[in-house]
Amino acid sequence: MSTRRNEILKELGLWPVWRLRGPPAADNTAEATIPGIAGASPAIVSRSRSAGASPTVDALSGSAGASPAFQKRSPSVAGGAPALPLDPRAAEFMGMDWPQLKASVAGCTACPLHKDRNKTVFGVGDEQAEWLFIGEGPGADEDAKGEPFVGQAGKLLDNMLAAIGLKRGKNVYIANTVKCRPPGNRNPEPLEAAQCEPYLHRQIELIRPKLIVALGKVAAVNLLKREASVASLRGKVLAYQGTPLIITYHPAYLLRSLPDKAKAWEDLCFAVETMKNL
Ligand code: URA
Numbered sequence: 001m002s003t004r005r006n007e008i009l010k011e012l013g014l015w016p017v018w019r020l021r022g023p024p025a026a027d028n029t030a031e032a033t034i035p036g037i038a039g040a041s042p043a044i045v046s047r048s049r050s051a052g053a054s055p056t057v058d059a060l061s062g063s064a065g066a067s068p069a070f071q072k073r074s075p076s077v078a079g080g081a082p083a084l085p086l087d088p089r090a091a092e093f094m095g096m097d098w099p100q101l102k103a104s105v106a107g108c109t110a111c112p113l114h115k116d117r118n119k120t121v122f123g124v125g126d127e128q129a130e131w132l133f134i135g136e137g138p139g140a141d142e143d144a145k146g147e148p149f150v151g152q153a154g155k156l157l158d159n160m161l162a163a164i165g166l167k168r169g170k171n172v173y174i175a176n177t178v179k180c181r182p183p184g185n186r187n188p189e190p191l192e193a194a195q196c197e198p199y200l201h202r203q204i205e206l207i208r209p210k211l212i213v214a215l216g217k218v219a220a221v222n223l224l225k226r227e228a229s230v231a232s233l234r235g236k237v238l239a240y241q242g243t244p245l246i247i248t249y250h251p252a253y254l255l256r257s258l259p260d261k262a263k264a265w266e267d268l269c270f271a272v273e274t275m276k277n278l
Contacts (some may be wrong), residue, residue, distance in 0.1 A: 037044065051262060078124055088196040094205075098127060101202050111195040113180035113188070119146035121177035123203055124168070130162050130245075131172045132209035133157070134200070135250065136218035137188050143181035148174045155250035157215070160251065164268050173207050177222040193222040204243060210278045212243050215252025234267055236276055244278060246271045 065151040093101065105122050108114060110132070124147050141151035149157045158168055166172050178188040178196045188196075204212070214220045217230050223240045224233075233247035248267035249260050 005016060039088065044180070072180065076212060090201060093198050093202040096202055101199065101206070101224060102113040105199055108179065108196075108199075111162075111180075111192045113178060113182060113192050116183050117145045120178060120179045121146055121148050121176060123173060124148055125173035126169055127169050127173065127207060129171050129173040129207055130210040131166060131213045132207060133161075133172065134212060134216060135176045135215045136217050136222075137175070137176045137178040137251075138181040139185050140181065142155045142176075149251070150177050153250070154257060156251040156255060160264065162267060163265070173209065174202075175203055177219050187218050188222070190222075197222070201241065204241060211271060211275050212240055213267075214245060214246045215248045219250070220247045234242050234263065235270060244274065246274060 044100050068106070093104065096104065102122055105120050108120065121142045135148060135153075135157075137147065139151055139153070141147055141154070148154070159168060161172060168174060170208055177200060179199060180196075181186050182192070212223075217228075219231055220230060221227060223245065224238065230247055230249055236247070238245040238247065246267065247270075249257075249264045254261050254264055
């Protein structure tokens with residue numbers, strides 16, 4: 001194993017040997033909730049936490065990007081999802097290309113968050129990525145730079161990506177549920193998230209990712225439109241506007257809660273397995 005990989009796994013608290021911590025959870029398998037892949041193999045739609053199926057460090061030795069399955073889009077889930085009725089402004093964004101959408105975000109005054117922002121944080125990465133990671137909203141570093149996840153949490157996110165053979169900007173796109181920093185790093189209000197959602201929606205239409213990974217409860221709740229804990233949402237293939245969606249912990253939370261890094265690692269392994277089968 002390379003030194004770099006060891007460093008990443010150390011950073012994640014998973015080295016030298018990763019073992020599942022604690023007994024298997026009661027909900028041993030979690031049913032998929034995405035109809036488009038209902039007929040797929042059980043490996044896609046459920047996660048066994050039994051010893052045999054536990055992800056190991058070696059299980060990740062192959063780069064996720066190397067699988068031929070990563071070369072194709074799944075038209076049943078990613079391509080043909082009809083637009084849900086969102087904000088009335090959604091119609092305005094529907095035909096926009098990238099430059100138009102970026103310009104629209106840069107000049108947005110639809111919610112009060114625009115008043116305190118320094119820069120809008122549109123999103124960054126490969127505009128044809130198969131992987132889309134969605135956080136909650138920019139913090140101070142991101143507001144200053146105009147790029148998502150550039151602070152401490154961003155460093156951890158980069159390490160999490162590297163641990164599964166991914167790299168910011170290479171087959172990965174990173175965005176947030178809101179494009180402007182909520183003052184004092186508070187959570188975005190539902191109204192603010194709702195005003196910003198048509199932008200995210202159009203980004204997803206343009207990117208056509210195969211899999212979305214929501215980082216943390218705020219992102220998950222805003223995407224799913226229902227209250228739930230990350231703990232209750234992990235290990236399931238959910239859906240956002242027809243695209244498979246997996247939930248894991250927010251990197252900023254993981255910086256404060258080291259034991260949950262192992263759970264995030266499980267989630268990443270689950271995401272890789274899910275992606276392989278899409
Ligand atoms: N936290 C987020 O949710 N998004 C960012 O861009 C940075 C920190």
